[in-house]
Amino acid sequence: MLFSVFMPNSRIAMLPNKEGQHVPQATFKTRQNDKWVDVTSAELFDGKTVVVFSLPGAYTPTCSSTHLPRYNELANTLKAHGVDEVVCISVNDAFVMNEWGQAQEAENLTLIPDGNGEFTEGMGMLVDKSSLGFGKRSWRYSMLVKNGIIEKMFIEPEKEGDPFEVSDADTMLNYIAPGAKAPEPITVFTKPGCPFCAKAKSLLREAGLRYEEISLGNGITSRSLYAVSGAGTAPQVFCGGQKIGGSEQLEAWLGQRGQ
Incomplete structure (x- = not known):
């Protein structure tokens, strides 16, 4: 299934739904304890059930106010229903992702920098946001990955700007555990x-x-x-x-x- 997405002042990109396929092989340049540490797709996904949500950028309004915080709130509930790890992937560098995670107190999440867009491009989710001065960034989506295989994807619809309708944490929780009660704020x-x-x-x-x-x-x-x-x-x-x-x-x- 393909989704066409129109970005202002940019080309039309076709965003593929990759359910049933293996996640792309990529190496992420992370910073851990002030040292560079390479993390591979295999290390993130093999032998595990992982929820991934990807967003246009750290510190951006919807990402900081809603998308990441709600996944952080529901991470333990997701883990109680069979998820091993909840991962946020963004086309940002390791320093930005680490600082954002600390500012958001996102202790229940694993923040992964896809600084070169290698993984995002492999997912077919790399879009041109040059009109905003962002360059290439990720389209907003979420997915459930089991042992490296994508079981389910929630891809935001074809709209101008930055729609946020289906890649949220509550939608993912409802897919994994219909009827599960989310924690009260x-x-x-x-x-x-x-x-x-x-x-x-x-x-x-x-x-x-x-x-x-x-x-x-x-x-x-x-x-x-x-x-x-x-x-x-x-x-x-x-x-x-x-x-x-x-x-x-x-x-x-x-x-x-x-x-």
């Missing part, structure tokens, strides 16, 4: 220097739960916190829009959740 209101806030965050990390932290200050006051939570003390933890409370209530909630 967690928000923690904290106060700088608060030991109970530090405890609450530690409890969530130990439980493998990602959270958004909103720290008091910069216009967010104890009065603001009271208006939201009915309490002016920090921390205050919310999950899926429901109030859990402070660190002691969180500890009890986590205990019940694990039963």
Whole structure:
């Protein structure tokens, strides 16, 4: 199956759906512990079940606000349903990918730089974004790969710009495990220097739960916190829009959740 994609001020590219085929053989130039380390396609995919999502560039709006963060949130859920690794591949260099991963706190993902576009070109997903000053980049897509063979691809549709409709983490999770429940979003209101806030965050990390932290200050006051939570003390933890409370209530909630 072929998808034609029109890029403004560029040629029409035909994007192939490669389900049933082997992933391209490529060598990725990564940086690990301040050293160059070559990682091959075989090392990434052989003998494993891998979810891959590919995007136009690190630090770009949709990639940073939605695409990567949601895969990071759902990575443990995907792994609970048979996925060994969740990989993000972008036509960026190793330094950019490493810095972006740290900025995004993407500890549940493996970020792979395809700096020369070798893998992306082999996938048939290398497109011309010269009109934006990007040069050659990846079209946005995701795929499920088992032992190097592509089982399923979700390729964004033929539209101008950067459509984001089918390569998202929730679509992939629904394909792998229909009906699986995604984790509810967690928000923690904290106060700088608060030991109970530090405890609450530690409890969530130990439980493998990602959270958004909103720290008091910069216009967010104890009065603001009271208006939201009915309490002016920090921390205050919310999950899926429901109030859990402070660190002691969180500890009890986590205990019940694990039963």
